[in-house]
Amino acid sequence: MKLRLWLFIIVITLAVFIIDALTPPGMAVWLVYALPLFIAARNFPKKKVYLFTAALSALVILGTVPPSALLTPDIAFNRIAGILAGWAAAILFVRQRERQESLRDMDEKLKILLEESPVGNFLVQDGRFEFLNDRIPEILGYSREELLAMENVMSLVYPEDLDKARKIMEDFSAKKGDRRCFEIRSVRKDGGVIPVETLTIVTQHKGKPAVIGIVMDISGRKELEKRQRDFIAMMTHDLKSPLTTILGYSDILISKKKEEPDTLEMLESIRRNGDKILDMVNYFMTVFRMEAGELRVRLAPEDPSEILKEMEKNFTAVAARKGISLKVEFAPMEKTLLDRAYMERAISNLMENAFNYAGPNGAVSLSAYSGTREMDRRRKNRGFLAISVSDTGPGIPPDEIDRIFEKYYQSDAKTNGGARGSGLGLAVVKTVAEAHGGRAAVESAPGMGSTFKIFLPLRGTA
Numbered sequence: 001m002k003l004r005l006w007l008f009i010i011v012i013t014l015a016v017f018i019i020d021a022l023t024p025p026g027m028a029v030w031l032v033y034a035l036p037l038f039i040a041a042r043n044f045p046k047k048k049v050y051l052f053t054a055a056l057s058a059l060v061i062l063g064t065v066p067p068s069a070l071l072t073p074d075i076a077f078n079r080i081a082g083i084l085a086g087w088a089a090a091i092l093f094v095r096q097r098e099r100q101e102s103l104r105d106m107d108e109k110l111k112i113l114l115e116e117s118p119v120g121n122f123l124v125q126d127g128r129f130e131f132l133n134d135r136i137p138e139i140l141g142y143s144r145e146e147l148l149a150m151e152n153v154m155s156l157v158y159p160e161d162l163d164k165a166r167k168i169m170e171d172f173s174a175k176k177g178d179r180r181c182f183e184i185r186s187v188r189k190d191g192g193v194i195p196v197e198t199l200t201i202v203t204q205h206k207g208k209p210a211v212i213g214i215v216m217d218i219s220g221r222k223e224l225e226k227r228q229r230d231f232i233a234m235m236t237h238d239l240k241s242p243l244t245t246i247l248g249y250s251d252i253l254i255s256k257k258k259e260e261p262d263t264l265e266m267l268e269s270i271r272r273n274g275d276k277i278l279d280m281v282n283y284f285m286t287v288f289r290m291e292a293g294e295l296r297v298r299l300a301p302e303d304p305s306e307i308l309k310e311m312e313k314n315f316t317a318v319a320a321r322k323g324i325s326l327k328v329e330f331a332p333m334e335k336t337l338l339d340r341a342y343m344e345r346a347i348s349n350l351m352e353n354a355f356n357y358a359g360p361n362g363a364v365s366l367s368a369y370s371g372t373r374e375m376d377r378r379r380k381n382r383g384f385l386a387i388s389v390s391d392t393g394p395g396i397p398p399d400e401i402d403r404i405f406e407k408y409y410q411s412d413a414k415t416n417g418g419a420r421g422s423g424l425g426l427a428v429v430k431t432v433a434e435a436h437g438g439r440a441a442v443e444s445a446p447g448m449g450s451t452f453k454i455f456l457p458l459r460g461t462a
Contacts, residue, residue, distance in 0.1 A: 046094050053090040117214075125210035127152045139196065139217045141189035158185035158193050176209075178202040183218065195222045227408040227423055238280060242273035286345055287424050290407075290431045297339035297435045304333045304368055304385060307344055311366060315351050324355060325363040333370060336385055336458050338436065346432040349425040350389040350452045357393030357450070365390045370458060383458035384438070390451040396444040404442055405430040429454065 114121050120136035122129060129148050137144050140156060150156075157165045161184050168182055181199045188194060200213030249266045289295040312328040319326035347366075354364040368387045396404060396411060403409050408423040426440075433440040433454045444450035 046098075049090055049094055053087055057087070120215040121213075122215065123205065123210055123212050124153055125205055125208060127154065129153060130205065130210065136215060139188075139194070139215065140186065141192075146189075156186050158187050161185050176202055176204060194219050224408060227410075231408075231424065235280075235284060239277065242276045245273045246270050246277075282341070283345060283428075286342065286428055286432075290424075290428055295342075295431055295435055297342055297432070299337040299339055299436075301335040302338040302340050302343075303335050304338070304387070305330055307338075307340065307347065308366060308368055308387075310344065311347055311351060314348070315355070315364075318355055319364065322355060322358075323361060324358050327363065327365040328367070329365070330368040333368065333385070334458075336456065338456070339432075342432045342435070346429045346454060347387060347389070349429050350454075353425055353452070354389050354391035354393070354450075358391040359393050362392040364392075385456045385458055387454045387456070388451055389453075390449060392449045395446045395448045396442065396450055397446055401442065401444065405440060426452075 114133045117133060117135060120139055121131075121133045122136055123131040128150065132144065132147055134144070137147060140147065154162065154165060154169075165184055168180060168184075179199070179201045181197070183195060183197050185193050186196050195218050196215050197218045198213055198215045200211050203210055203212050249270050253263065253266065286295065308328060308330050312326070315326060318324075351364070351366065358364050366387075366389055368385065370383065370385050372383050400409075400411055404411065405426050407427040409427075410423045429452070430440040433456065436456050438454060438456040441453045441455065442450060443453075
């Protein structure tokens, strides 16, 4: 129940006069201060506690009957001493309460900071955990009790990294404030190995050196770095082969003093490889723009059937070389607003993906159709163009369907003798489709092949 100061003062006033009348001289002073001040200090703000103390001091003086009793040395001493003691008690009570509130507030903030931190926090002393938050058990797969019971935290280090960890600990001085930041692999309870990044600092705990720090699971970052490295390696390798051919034939042509019958053939090879490099450079530029969020389409009226004819021409030789059946089907279509360069890149990505996964003696089909669908009450019939690429490959597991268009994601399905890609091809498809106001979709099941579709609004409608 919340106390009201005015009511509290009235009650205490009555108590002062009653106690003063019933107790020996001076005794009332000590009785009326103890409990009222304690209650006031716990229930009222600081200013009100001091106001109450002043009021109580006045009551003690006014409670002297008759007033001439104040001239009596023993009574005067007790009254003055009581008033001074009351003020001292009020100040001490208020300051103690403020310290307790400050400590409670700090404890609450530290608890939030440590227990709800997105990274693991720990205190290690003599090779054992003295404290850890809930994030560390989540990272390592152990319970808090199991980690606290471990004799040596080094048992969590991956065996191949033990020497590295020991060297770090040897170099770690016992000087307070010494800091270290390092990456190391750790072993989870289930046997899995995860890379972690640790930031530590030397401190003192119970008079002895200890180490406090944070630990973060960097598995996602390491996987991303690996895929980026693989992407760069693939890009370098793919550029090297056609460039070698171009430079080799160029040297031959330069050394020739007159035209020969095979000159035209070499020039055509140079042209083909030059086109290949240009196509690759355009692809990499598309990827970089997509990564930077700067991919912008330039729409112009285009005949989709012309794009499909170009795709058929480009992949006929690929189908023959890999022994895969290629089927292209489409009906005459009206022009629609497209960015031809980006759309050709997206369809090429789907075709390359299909040929990589179609399997021996498999089949790949490219088709297109248009239709309408109900979207909303204002615009019920919305026209769309669908471009579909199907293959007879192993299909996509259900747990991968939702991630197949993610950047750098690669399916575990085996390719048809093709190299693993960068994990960006389907991400480019999705980005290009959405930049046109459309979307990308996939239909697949294990052992049933896959069908990828790009849905585009007709006539540039959104």
